[in-house]
Amino acid sequence: MKFENSLAFARKLDKQDLLKSFRQQFYLPKVNGKTAIYLTGNSLGLQPKVAKASINQELNDWATLGVEGHFHAKRPWLYYHKYSKKVLARLVGAKPDEVVSMNQLTINLHLMMISFYRPTKTRYKILTEAGAFSSDQYAFESQLRFHNINPEDGLIELKPRPGEFTLRTEDIVQAIEDHKEELALVLFGAVQYYSGQFFNTKEITLAGHQAGAYVGFDLAHAIGNVPLKLHDEGVDFAVWCSYKYLNSGPGGIAGAFVHEKHATDFSLPRLAGWWGHDEEARFQMKKGFIPMPGVDGWQLSNYPIISGAAHLASLDLFEKAGIKNLRRKSLQLTGFMEYLLKSIPAADELFAIITPSEVNARGCQLSLLMKKDGKKVFKQITKAGVIADWREPDVIRVAPVPMYNSFEDVFQFVEIFKKALGRLKRA
Ligand SMILES: *Cc1c(COP(=O)(O)O)cnc(C)c1O
Numbered sequence: 461m462k463f464e465n466s467l468a469f470a471r472k473l474d475k476q477d478l479l480k481s482f483r484q485q486f487y488l489p490k491v492n493g494k495t496a497i498y499l500t501g502n503s504l505g506l507q508p509k510v511a512k513a514s515i516n517q518e519l520n521d522w523a524t525l526g527v528e529g530h531f532h533a534k535r536p537w538l539y540y541h542k543y544s545k546k547v548l549a550r551l552v553g554a555k556p557d558e559v560v561s562m563n564q565l566t567i568n569l570h571l572m573m574i575s576f577y578r579p580t581k582t583r584y585k586i587l588t589e590a591g592a593f594s595s596d597q598y599a600f601e602s603q604l605r606f607h608n609i610n611p612e613d614g615l616i617e618l619k620p621r622p623g624e625f626t627l628r629t630e631d632i633v634q635a636i637e638d639h640k641e642e643l644a645l646v647l648f649g650a651v652q653y654y655s656g657q658f659f660n661t662k663e664i665t666l667a668g669h670q671a672g673a674y675v676g677f678d679l680a681h682a683i684g685n686v687p688l689k690l691h692d693e694g695v696d697f698a699v700w701c702s703y704k705y706l707n708s709g710p711g712g713i714a715g716a717f718v719h720e721k722h723a724t725d726f727s728l729p730r731l732a733g734w735w736g737h738d739e740e741a742r743f744q745m746k747k748g749f750i751p752m753p754g755v756d757g758w759q760l761s762n763y764p765i766i767s768g769a770a771h772l773a774s775l776d777l778f779e780k781a782g783i784k785n786l787r788r789k790s791l792q793l794t795g796f797m798e799y800l801l802k803s804i805p806a807a808d809e810l811f812a813i814i815t816p817s818e819v820n821a822r823g824c825q826l827s828l829l830m831k832k833d834g835k836k837v838f839k840q841i842t843k844a845g846v847i848a849d850w851r852e853p854d855v856i857r858v859a860p861v862p863m864y865n866s867f868e869d870v871f872q873f874v875e876i877f878k879k880a881l882g883r884l885k886r887a
Contacts, residue, residue: 461792461795463795463796463799463800465799465800465803466871467868467871469871470796470866470867470868470870470871471867471868473792473796473867474866474867474868477789477866477867478785478789479781479785479786479789479862479863480866482777482780482781482863482864483864483865483866485508485509485510485777485864486506486507486508486509486707486863486864487506487507487509488506488864489506489847491845491847492845494845496845496846496847497845497846497847497869497872497873497876498847498864498865498869499846499847499848499849499858499859499860499861499865499869499873500847500848500849500857500859501704501705501707501824501859501861501863501864501865502653502681502685502704502705502824502825502849502857502859502861503704503849503857503859504703504704504710505684505703505704505705505706505707505708505774505861505863506707506864507707507709508707508773508774508777510773510776510777511709511769511770511773511774513773514769514770514772514773515766515769515770515773517533517534517535517769518533518535518537518765518766518769519766521533521534522765535772537762537763537765540763540765540768541560541561541562541735541756541759541763541768543768543772544561544715544768544771544772544775545557545559545560546779547775547776547778547779548560548561548715548775550778550779550783551683551684551688551706551778551783552679552683552688552690552698552700552717553687553688553689553690553691553692553693554690554691554717555691555720557720557723557753557754557755557756558690558691558717558718558719558720558723558754558755559715559716559717559755560715560716560754560755560756560758560759561702561713561714561715561768561771562713562714562715562716562735562758562759562760562761562763563713563714563716563760563761564701564711564713564714565595565678565680565699565700565701565714566595566596566598566599567714568699568714568715568716569595569596569599569678569699570599570603571716571730571731571758571760572676572697572699572716572718572758573599573603573645573676574729574730574731575697575722575728575729575730575758576645576674576676576696576697576728577603577607577644577645577674578644578674578729579607579609579614579644580644582641582642583641583642583643583644583672583673584607584609584614584642584644585613585614585615585616585639585642585643585644585645586600586603586604586614586615586616586643586644586645586646586647587616587618587635587636587639587643587645587646587647587668587673588600588615588616588617588618588646588647588648589617589618589627589648589649589652589659590617590618590619590620591617591652591654592617592649592652592678593649593653593678593680596647596649596678600615600647601615616635616639616643618631618632618635625655625812625814625829626652626655626657626814626815626816626821627657627659629659629660629663629664632648632659632660632663632664632667633663633664633667636664636667636668636670636671636673637667637670637671639671640670640671640672640673643668643671643672643673644673644674645673645674645675645676646664646665646667646668646671646673646674646675646676647675647676647677647678648661648664648677648678649677649678649680649681649682650677650678650679650681650682650686650688650698651679651680651681651682651685651686651822651823651825652681653680653681654827654851654855654857655814655815655827656681656814656815656816656822656823656825656826656827656857656859657815657816657821657822658682658686658816658820658821658822658823659821660821661677661688661689661690661693661695662689662693665693665694665695666693666694669694674696674697675694675695675696676695676696676697676698676699677690677695677698677699678698678699678700679698679699679700680699680700680701680704681704681705681823681825682700682823683700683702683704683705683706683715684704684705684706684707684778684783684786685704685705685790685823685824685825686787686822686823687783687784687787690717690719691719691720694719694721695717695719696718696719696722697716697717697718697719697722698716698717699714699715699716699717700714700715700716701714701715702714702715702771702774705861705863706771706774706775706778707774707777707863708767708770708771708774708775709767709770709771709774711767712767712770712771713763713764713767713768713771716755716758717755718754718755718758720754723753723754723755724753726751726757730751730757730758731760732749732751732760733759733760733761734760734761734762735759735760735761735762735763736749736751736752736756736757736758736759736760737749737750737751737752738750738751738752739752739756777863778863781863786862786863787862789862790823790824790860790861790862791819792867793824793860793862793865793867793870794819794822794823794824794825794826794860795819796867796870796871797826797858797860797870797873797874798813798817798826800870800871800874801813801826801828801874801877804874804877804878804881809831810830810831810832810881810884811828811829811830811831811834811881812828812829812831813826813827813828813829814827814828814829814855815827823859824859824860824861824862825857825858825859826857826858826859827851827855827856827857828855828856828857828858829854829855830854830855830856831854832884833884834850834854834855834856835850836880836884837856837877837880837881837884838850838856840876840879840880840883841856841873841876841877841880844876844879844880845876846873846876846877848873858873860873
């Protein structure tokens, strides 16, 4: 698409936008009484207006039914983990039996690593991207220590080439090949939280499996953002949270994927709880854990219904909007932002977009590496009504989300950003 640098053009795109009505389905935060330009859906997605009614349904059923709500609530609580399967499966490219919503992301990462990180004397290393999200780093470090492996030795963290900000697929594949005798697990953030790079999950999975390792992905920044094909690509497992692009509320319930090929492999070690036990026999409360087939057998606890109610309300909007439509709009929205940013005079001297320009290697987020006084610029745009995200030491992350951001949001943001940069030059 050919873009034009004008407010009129942004408004024209909004008018043509098939998904424009979804913006009205969300509460938009205000700054100084004015609707904010919200570009942090990658950190905390906005509240869908329907979330309240969905939560109220459960509160009412709890009030009127008490414990009987497990069977007689409008959505019986006993089966709550099943209601999100269809949409989640679509979002990650899986079969419904391969996905389940449960726990929190880091907990799920640990549960998956208990099963799929099985170090031996010679094959014990984990390969990941350098600068992974802190919680993932702590999970890797503690899992290694749990197995009495020194993290300095057991963790391989791939860095981009000197002068580059993102990893080349060929370098990842080469590194996997180089370490193929000692790799137990390859685990990447499918979309890197800092750079916004969308890794080539297909090639990584292929290379990891050829090396004889398990392959997993953290989808925190990928689910609801980029198209995924976990089943077809043969990924062993994946985990995600729901409060970023999935708009399911702060601390909302997370999820996990385990590939069908492991569905009935009950020899995989795992940590167990009653919600993963054979559903037919769960309430017999008998000794002897019998896991349910598929990812459901990794569940531990009974379902957090209130959080799940918000999750369902939001997932319903994804179903209605359609993930293909969302991706189509996302490419335009982020492409428009990139175009406008690149047309800022002397842009190269002031900042660099470190997110790949190749559209298949990114989602909606752009990471702007500020070359000077980044923090000052960030403060100014914040004062002017932009809610963006600052990452130490020098990156501003902005994520125009197709579900509720408009082309005008993007245009206004770049105008404000440009003004803040202009002030720097004069100072
Ligand atoms: C947001 C995020 C987390 C957060 O973990 P929680 O367990 O949900 O607190 C972890 N890893 C990545 C890559 C993230 O982006």
